[in-house]
Amino acid sequence: MPTGEIEVYANFFEILNTCKPLPFQLDEEEPNESLRLKYRYLDMRRPEIQKIFTERHHAYKVARDYLTSNGFFEFETPFLTKSTPEGARDFIVPSRLNTGMFYALPQSPQLFKQILMIAGFDRYFQIVRCFRDEDLRADRQPEFTQIDIEMSFVDVDDVLTLSEGLIKALYQSLKKEAVWEPIPRMGYDEVIESYGTDKPDLRFELPMTELTDIFKGTEFGVFKKTVEEGGAIKSLVLRGKTLSRKDLDTAVEITKEMGAGGLIWIRKENDELQSPIAKYLKDHEKSLINDKLNLLNGDIVFVMADKRNRVNEIMGKFRLYLGEKYGLIRKDLFKFLWVVDFPLFEYSEEEKRYVARHHPFTSPNGSIKDFKGDYDTIKAKAYDLVLNGVEIGGGSIRIYRMDEQMEMFKLLNIKEEDAIEKFGFLLEALEMGAPPHGGLAFGFDRILMMLMGLDSIRDVIPFPKTQRGTCLMTGAPAKIAQKQLNELKIRVTREQ
């Protein structure tokens, strides 16, 4: 007892097991992570870790209760399934009974849940492991858990409303705090133009303001060129902070490291705009900048000019840098945001073609048959839920008609025979009275991590992998016996 107030008088005792000195002490400072992972069972005895996993347990229950009470049925879908093109790299499992053939572990149960809609179970959910063979990050593991949801006869609004109820229930369970106002929604285009990313951290303001129009007739070479070439000139205004000349130079340097051609700063002091490019700025330009940005003395404006998507991308990163460096981020806040109206397609530099931004079963806004050939502007009925700059969920309304789905494959340059080979079962099912349907999936581990205020997804996973995808406790992955390889008719041609 921590209080030391209770004493036990024993009449008899028996030692059930003994304990060697532990490789690290549980009540002292945390040992380094590799030791914690090697002896995960000892690490997990610590009260902080016990708390994490009891909370995780409660969160499963909250999700199951919420979805069950909303008429959802829980299913299990196969882990040994078929590799699908597009998307993340699959984990592969060789088949012994079918030599030379391979299963793939699912990146998500996407097609199965659509099939379940066609099977007449109008509301499906599953708390399911997903597998993606990509490089790891602080918030990414090769196997992770999703709360996967699919509903029939719904549109975007229905899915968002239902999902919002779930996230609020989880929030309440984890934060022990009553729930807040509706989660705001923003269109993808607006989010990108304001924050330069599709997952903005709204714990601080600092949106970008576009100044391109102001510089229509500028004499400053870089800006002039940008305007002529159809680029964008955008600004961030840092208020109430004092920056030295060195701070400003550092800021310029940072953006260059991020890939910017350059960054201009303008400072308002004594009602004057100071800047390295002040001499190129005409009076009316200065006053337009001043008015548009409502500048006060002491404000610092950072201006970048480049191709539009480049400015957005780099200023988005720079915004985060400023937020972090100048303490603008309110760490105590939880700022949710629905990002809606994603583009249907995006151009893949690697493949030199347009690919589905979400996945190839995502419904466009309207009929695909109205597509006029402009891959860049067509929107999808796809949405993401963002929390403090991290994507914690996403989904879409699906295509539910065979002809539309085939058209989609055509636009993605996927040959008909390939489509049939890969997804024939889905296409066939779509022809047998498939209802309109859609859904989403939450990243369960990420939600737990965020709401518990932890920095790593590994902290909320009982037996996580290291950044190189190994398990320090079991030693996986490992070589297998020659006999096993023989049974599978697999030969290893090159070892590490």
Added chain:
RNA sequence: GGGGUCGUAGUUAAGCCUGGUUAUAACGCCGGCCUGUCACGCCGGAGGCCGCGAGUUCAAUUCUCGUCGACCCCGCCA
């Protein structure tokens, strides 16, 4: 594939920048003492290929390069 941080007793750290005595501390471990413990106390002790391998140097824990491992980031993650 690329960039970065870290690696010193069982554990957590200091020392390294600026190379040179016996590599320091706390906790843990071992032994002794203590008849009311409960973060016990007191006394004593053991414990180190300073991740590994090269190089520079009269001399490397310290400087350089490589390598292995953990972590962070870029690419990648529909």
